[in-house]
Amino acid sequence: MERASDYTLADVLRRNATVHGEGIAFRGQDGAVTHQAHWRRVQHLATGLQRLGIAQGDRVAILSKNRIEYVELLGAAAQLGAIMSAINWRLSAAEVLAVLENDTPKAVLVEDEFWPLLDLALARTGPDLEPITVGIRREGFQCLDDLYIDDGPPPSTPLSADAPLLLIHTAWTDGRPKAATLSHANLISNAIQLQGAWKLGADDVHLCCLPLFHSTSISLTLAVQLAGGACVLTRQYEPQEAASLVELHRATVLGEFAPMLDGLLSACDDAPSRLRSLRHVCGLDSPETIRRFEAACPDATFWAGYGQTEVSGLATLGRFRDAPGAAGFPLALCAIGIEGDDGRLVPDGEAGEIVVRGPSACLGYWQRPEDNARLLRGGWLHTGDSGRIDANGRLWYTGRLAAKELIKTGGENVYPSEVEAVIRQHAGIAEVAVIGVPDAQWGESIKAICVPARTPPPAQEEVADFVASRIARYKRPRFVVFADSLPKRPDGSADREQIRKLHG
Template identity: 40%
Template sequence: MALRSLSIFDHWVQNAYMAPESPALDWPEGQMDYPQLLKESQAVAAGLQDQGVKYGDRVAVMAQNVPHYFSLLGAASLSGAVLVLINRRLSTEEVRVILDDTAPKVMFYEPEQREAVQDILAQCPSVQTRVALGQSQPGELAYADLLQAGLAYPVQVPANAPYAIIHTAAVQGRPRGAVLSQENLILAGLQLTQAFKLHQEDACLNLLPLYHIMGLNLALAASLGRGRNILLPRFDPVRAAQIIDAQKPSVFGSFPPILSQLMQAIEDQGTDASSLRHVIGLENAENVERWESLTGSTFWTMYGQTETSGLITFAPQSRRPGSAGLPGPLSNIAIQDDNGKHLSIGQTGEITLQGPLVFLGYWNQDEVNAYTFRFGRHHTGDLGRIDQDGHLVFQGRKAEKDLIKTGGENVFPAEVEQVILQHPEICEACVIGVNDPKFGEGIKAVCVRTDSSQVQDRDLIAFVGSRIAGYKKPRWVEFVDQLPKAEGGDIDRAAVRQSYS
């Protein structure tokens, strides 16, 4: 790194020096301390360089919460590679689109994903090296093979260079890759390290996936405090309750239905959850009250996006129920109208941000970036107001950003509608977000069938689920004779929402 920069790899170095015996990672099959994490990060960087990866080349990763994520974070930091973090719940076609967009030179995946990945990579000529996070087969390397490469040669990597690409929900049928720098991620993590007062004795239970910006925020927050990350490959409430009892984590992140399922497991097993100090995420007031009474920990509410490097407002939910928290120390938030005018306290407008947490832009999307960064600020597409005490109150989304957030995942209705309309017995469709007691917000499709159609709701749901990620398929379908139309003949989404939500 340059004289006045600090990288994620630098933090691994510092932690190895200052806390050499402290565990960095715990997972079901093992443990790793900071000197080991540092050594493995160096080895993986050298292995990537042996495979021809140079500064700025992309390296795709599609995996559960496994320890390899952390050595790859260190290796990319050292070598200047750009990590493409792929949601493993996406369909093969959605993954192929992301690979086409970013043209990675190397792809990491788990053996259980091998069959699906082989079909995808047959159409992605940019990928020259396939790396299995486990036993390899002909045509691919094993992760362990990379560790034999020797020493990585140093690369000057600016703190504000592209470091990670995380694709957000598809707009106009195609996902956009949000580009984040190391500075973005380090500063976002440090806000939480400071807010939660994390230190060497603390541990983060990684229930949220590491390819999700909030999962990454919390993992880095624990590491930046020289603490420990406890990895759970995928969320299992019973297993999570057992880990809380045995390994004493102090913080984790939650989206519905994680908290309700975990409370049930804790009560069923009589788990000791007294080590927990903070949980942050989104949840209804009734569940928060029950959780805090059960565990004695504090539930924090929040607001953020991948494009803001994660969380930019947060506070204990009990402090101001209904708000999204207070701006963090690095979050210069303003509420603006469509002309860029700053609005007063209590007025509703678009939430905008300026400062070091604003992402670098969308990958290969110059026109979109110009619009997103108009008036010298990042425009979130979300509506809100600041109350008299400085809390952000989220008030929905602008019409141009018609978005459904279900269980922490973003889904654009237009993407789901495109898939529904591929069904030969559907002639019109409108997808809306509705209240969902399990996931907070759910997906409902209101559809017009062709005259001869006999398609049922379960058939259409299965059809959609076979083409895009399962979390994007509708949970409910309602068939109608006609959809309300606006003056220009387009479907009137607001009227559909009013009538059928």
């Protein structure tokens, strides 16, 4: 039931159209749109999607690089009460098929360069899925341009702020897609926290270099949008282009993962003043790169934080320079706790699982009730990460729980079990264990320790390419080594702790 307190993303866009009407909302490869024009285009697209049969609760997927139509689809879904599924375009065709079968969208918007990723899905799903081309026309298929319809009042759907709006896919723990379900309230509350922490206003400009299928990218975009500012959408990150866009549009906000910032600084070695408009940069990077950035841009701040898709982005934030290595303080609407093995919160200073509570905690995983029972037990969202809180209230991230076993490489999450399952399909491999190893450029790299099934063993490159041919290339092991055997626990499972000691 709709309540007087319900406030949705459509309400944000409607307000911006009035309060910040002639200000620039988005810049893309085809030009710029104002807040007023953005709201108008969102309503037109909502009308077109409704006539296509999209109704409240239906999913609409998108497979596209950053472009203005991407954020317009999110707004149109908000207007209709529909749910947008943001698909990682780095996935393989088989993985895209799995995502579509998991999310069951009625339509999928696809840029031309990603059309081959639909091959398996079109053969499998048949008429239940409506492919819509983006940016180019294909004979026999609907084009997104034709769905912007202005010949009547736009649709209006009474909606709860707790209604689901966005599916963002996290790492696959069991070979199946796992989509964090984010509501209007989740996304808006996260944006409000960032807007307040950084004192964002209508003059702020977000250079959106991270792909919009990432929660960090969506989070920063909505924070600046909520403030009435502008977002410059880049198709892909290229340091020289990014430096030029910062300088041209006086960008103030940037989200990044290593090695993006290092590349940006190197592109401006001869003229660091090109980056002087930047005020807030957040992400994951090395202390050396962060200090180099703050030396080049003395009026800017690099913000360290802790977050994940399941909390709609960031849950903590703090100036890196104040406590290098810390993840900052809880954001204004986030409660952070540390839970022990017995399910109780532990005192400050003790390590345990990081748990989060507040309006930005997700609704759960799409169609995964058993996982949700574990994720949201006891009134807290369980992150699967370990940490401690010091006497000042700062969070210190200390690692991942053994059950999580996550590798984070260049901002992407990879579960070892998924890569191991693929490598086991190779005829030349008898056993395998996959671990993450430190990488100065990417944060972590994937390393596969393999027991060969034959002599001589397959070439290292052959094993790595075997993985890349079946799942997303970012899950390809950077290192492949061979061993006579793998350390085992008493139950016969791989002893990852010993494997890390030997091969990490």
